[in-house]
Amino acid sequence: MPRSAAGTLVFLAAATLSVVPAVHSLTDYANDFLSPTDILNNNYNNTHLAQQTILQWASDSAAGAPWTVTKKPFPPPSGDDHDYMSFAPYRWPDCSNVQNTTALTAEQIWEQCNYTTIDGKLNADNRIVDNIGDFESLTDAVLYNSLAWHLSGDDTYSTRVTQWIQAWFLSNDTAMNPNLNYAQMSGGPSGQVGTHTGILDLKGMAKIVSGVLLLRQENASTWTSDVDAGLTAWAGEYIQWLTTADIALQEKAATNNHGSFYYTQLASVQILLGDTAGAQSTIEEYFGGIYLGQIAANGDQPLETARTRPYHYRAYNLAAMITNAKIGEYVGVYAWNKTTNEGATIKTALDYAMTVAPGSSETAYAAELYPNIAAVAAKYGDPDGKYAAFLANAEGKAYVEDANFYWNQPFSDSGFDVAGATASSSGTATSSAASGKSTVGTNQENFALSIGFVPWRAWGMLYGGCAVVMVTSFAEFL
Ligand SMILES: *[C@@H]1O[C@H](CO)[C@@H](O)[C@H](O)[C@H]1NC(C)=O
Ligand SMILES: *[C@@H]1O[C@H](CO)[C@@H](O)[C@H](O)[C@H]1NC(C)=O
Ligand SMILES: *[C@@H]1O[C@H](CO)[C@@H](O)[C@H](O)[C@H]1NC(C)=O
Ligand SMILES: *[C@@H]1O[C@H](CO)[C@@H](O)[C@H](O)[C@H]1NC(C)=O
Ligand SMILES: *[C@@H]1O[C@H](CO)[C@@H](O)[C@H](O)[C@H]1NC(C)=O
């Protein structure tokens, strides 16, 4: 496989493997919620390329399956592998009183050394136990495979979703206990217990619920009543924990992105349970509560700007606010126009964030804002073309190939989906009137045309055809 900078050569090599090369690396969006009704009614004709990406990411995201919470190199303090376990990302060990640190196992370091926080500096060793990453992989895989089933009608995708949900939440051998008692532990002798920031680890429930709602609404035969009932029962127990445990209530009280995502998560599982009234009151509590203090008159988000990586955190909390507004709209609480104490809306926050370029230490995060731009454009409109122009300028055609362009509609494709429109009329993307599902073909020419030169996506393009999946992650747990 040539690792040439010339995209076309790489593409041709990939095409010979009869694998549709990833135009983009699989992107782990910070969060999102998709109304199944909107997806069912989605007949926008400028999203062919985004649909192809969704099919590709559905396959890519299946690579590590199945994921289970019981897969750990050492157990949590409870001794029960069914308990979810994760380490706070910015904690670093100080083993200065140990003569020979190489003699310590990862577990001994974790339990015996003294830990301190260095804000913004990620410790890779804190992923040795990777329930956190495995759960995030599950959330993307469920979302993209549910969408791929909707688009293609191919039960392979929905069968996987059912199996993965069963493995993570339900199977006797591997099921997760419905609590986060050991999430984001801080490490060392006094840090063997979960902290409130760890509640954030399960914010991706919004993606899982989005996928499940789609399978439910379209009566997927592979989504079995057993699994549906099991997941619903799990949600009921988890809500009990989420609304009573001390650390969960501390997270709810957080005024920044942590609090925002707490409401996302609670409302999502309430919807899963069928508790629409509960989800309504959760979203109302967010928009009538901490949201009011999150956006200044000029659109800045002072609580996020104060952090070590302000560009990332502004985009991150925007994703939370947008997801909460989408959930609200689904349950009948319209919050897109809700103004903060200083008179700002989600749109004001997005408009401000777009004016601030990432600092030199944050250039890798530039694209994190893009899905938020598409979401705001779709909801508030883009009458002067400002949002489409920003994305077209930032990443060219790549913005209409991004999976989220499929569900953040209506939104202009700036004329970039011409290849997709051609494919549609030539039959490679067809719509089946009988099933009501559109089937997207794999037109290699489209991919040749659509290879962009966006550095942050280069790895996914280079390796997409070599079955090595690189993931662009916006969903760090911080
Ligand atoms: C897409 O839809 C728009 C609005 O309905 C229509 O004007 C346009 O002709 C359609 N384009 C294609 C390629 O079908
Ligand atoms: C941790 O700190 C305590 C108290 O300062 C000290 O007695 C102990 O030796 C330290 N442990 C390690 C592994 O450095
Ligand atoms: C330190 O521990 C490692 C692993 O047990 C061992 O191989 C090594 O010989 C030890 N070094 C010293 C200086 O004791
Ligand atoms: C799982 O455990 C429950 C309760 O112990 C038991 O009733 C059920 O038969 C088990 N299911 C399987 C598939 O082993
Ligand atoms: C799913 O089943 C329900 C109940 O039978 C029915 O009302 C609905 O139209 C079905 N939805 C689809 C998309 O087939």
Ligand SMILES: *[C@@H]1O[C@H](CO)[C@@H](O)[C@H](O)[C@H]1NC(C)=O
């Ligand atoms: C939201 O605000 C816009 C602009 O003021 C207005 O056009 C729209 O009707 C409002 N929507 C709702 C549901 O209040």
